[in-house]
Amino acid sequence: MSSTTTPRLDVRKTYKLFVGGKFPRSESGRTYEITTAEGTFAANAALASRKDARDAVRAARAAQPGWAGATAYNRGQVLYRVAELLEGRRAQFVGDVAAGEGVSAKKAEELVSAAIDRWVWYAGWTDKVAQVAGNANPVAGPYFNLSVPEPTGVVAVLAPQASSLLGLVSVLAPVLVSGNSVVVLSSQDRPLPAVTLSEVLATSDVPGGVVNVLTGRTAEVAPHLAAHMDVNAIDLAGALGADGITWGELEADAAENLKRVRRPAGETEGDWLDTQSLEAILAFTETKTVWHPKGM
Amino acid sequence: MSKFEYAPAPESASVVDIDSSYGLFIDGEFVEGSGAAMKTVNPATEEVLADVAVADEADVDRAVAAARRAQEQVWGPMPGAERAKYLFRIARLLAERSREFAVLETLDNGKPIRESRDVDVPTAAAHFFYYAGWADKLSYAGYGSEPRPHGVAGQVIPWNFPLLMLAWKIAPALATGNTVVLKPAETTPLTALLFADLLRQAELPPGVVNIITGAGPTGSALVRHAGVDKVAFTGSTAVGKQIAKQIAGTRKHATLELGGKAANIVFDDAPVDQAIEGIVNGIYFNQGQVCCAGSRLLVQESIAEEVTERLKGRLSTLRVGDPMDKNTDVGAINSAAQLERITTLTQAGQAEGATRWTSDCPLPETGYWFAPTVFTDVSSAHRIAREEIFGPVLSVLTFRTPAEAIAKANTIPYGLSAGIWTEKGSRILAMADAMRAGVVWANTFNRFDPTSPFGGYKESGYGREGGRHGLAPYLVEGTVR
Structure with missing residues (x-):
């Protein structure tokens, strides 16, 4: 038998959506071509439809009470576990980020490290937010009175267009801290780190439906999320640099059910290296104040 | 058992002087409004209490300009400890003139004098007293070591607690270094206008608080004005949604305290x-x-x-x-x-x-x-x-x-x-x-x-009023490193 020198053909991954803990294709059957920063073919990603967005919201709504009802300690452990798994996939993320964002391997390493460290930073907040953002109120009467932050509910997150992993983590992790569930729409042209992150989440202890990841055209999917009456809040970071849509239009859509809106910090996407904040957590919380009389 | 009868126990209306007509309070002065004046009525008797000016877009523009000047030149640069003393003064003056305010509130709103006397007015005074103490302690509030005001706050309030809602709006705004243009409700403007008189007694610098009267179009003009940095609205969910749409795509911040069905x-x-x-x-x-x-x-x-x-x-x-x-x-x-x-x-x-x-x-x-x-x-x-x-x-x-x-x-x-x-x-x-x-x-x-945050989930609006949390909507977080 003559041996040939045919090189082994690699097995490519099918990039799918992540909804309710499962990996469906778009119900529309559509995909779109993703290229590297240099313009070479990288993958075909699922092109999410309005129906996919609705399904993701439904999954997020179903998962939200359980996630909010978990103890803060438990949420902290579950989120920290995600960071452990991110570290294990470091090489893949570095490759995705370098190819998609067109940065050097060294820069990609820095961005991935920052993303993992950021996830750890937020994981540590779960059982501290109420202590820092809540307080007892000394009312002028015989009453116990306490204010505490609670999760807003289902949050739509438009992930930044340019920073495909660090930007994504910077807007996703803080929303999860207090117990919100999330529908995240990835960067339109650089969705691969988001899909890889969804694979990390699927094998973590984050319950299915707490994070749902859509890939597709921002201008097509974002208006449905902004207008959806069962979404409580939206982060518009990814509206910057998206073709065919502005954050102001989406904010106007969001007014229909008075969604809490986190606007982009500027008019162009900034550097995400120095952006972790308590404010990012509190933007998606509600303050509840409870009164009770005191008496013998 | 026969019912106890109550003899009439009327409060005297003579404690308060109601003018036959009122102007707009802009830059420390009462001025004519450009719109056609409206009338405010005692809902218990249907008697007209006074003619009240209506502010049009040009009046709104003047009021916002006065607030901007006052914010940049006087109120913003003023040390917090000095702002605090003005607010303490206002709290004291409200307490001193509480009977006048209570009677006027009841005449204009229709609420029982027992409520305006025991709830609305004392709680309004307490609100100023509470926020007065924050003015020089903002670096302890949890919004950074050097939190900054937004600038000019445009505030629109309802008719159910006219003076108390005014206090909920103005006290935190002034404590944090913002200046104010406030529009009271169309049917209950009188206590806000009497409050303007109180501000003159307090010698609050002109333009720090401006009070413009009118109906929906006046409020809408205020919310839409490009010179307003911060909107605070209490009222219906329907109007709250309109406001959220109007300010979409701008850099204005909003607190919306809307309807409920508890x-x-x-x-x-x-x-x-x-x-x-x-x-x-x-x-x-x-x-x-x-x-x-x-x-x-x-x-x-x-x-x-x-x-x-x-x-x-x-x-x-x-x-x-x-x-x-x-x-x-x-x-x-x-x-x-x-x-x-x-x-x-x-x-x-x-x-x-x-x-x-x-x-x-x-x-x-x-x-x-x-x-x-x-x-x-x-x-x-x-x-x-x-x-x-x-x-x-x-x-x-x-x-x-x-x-x-x-x-x-x-x-x-x-x-x-x-x-x-x-x-x-x-x-x-x-x-x-x-x-x-x-x-x-x-x-x-x-x-x-005053120490207890108030505000809604879902379509009851967003932002909190009262307490430490009530400072946040009026501050830009800032830290000097």
């Missing part, structure tokens, strides 16, 4: 006497014209009949009539338009099949009145169980299990407040956790305090 949940182990008083206070306080009113009574099935009957008995003793009488429990509805809305929704309640009971108390001949009303046999789908009536009308629904109570309480788009009545502590805490509402009163209802 569930007041009574379990079978509740202290029933206290609960009855709490239910009455929850929905008949201020004629039920309260965004956080306990307008949906959810009562556990096993005690529903007992609670409903005792409630009707208690309601029959409420005295409805002259708001200036110190014995009056329920005063006048604020306007003909509001009375019309209450009437329409109660008619819908009857048409949809709920059972109506209305107190047979006598009502005055003139003025706007609505007798305390209770609907039983109400389902969650009825309009009277979903829409904010903003009147002395209670809808009674029943439940069997805590899970059913939670589901019914949270099923509506509003989420401002909720009440829980039970003697079981662990149930109180679990129910409080389950309520999707910004304020939860357990074994009490309708308590307010």
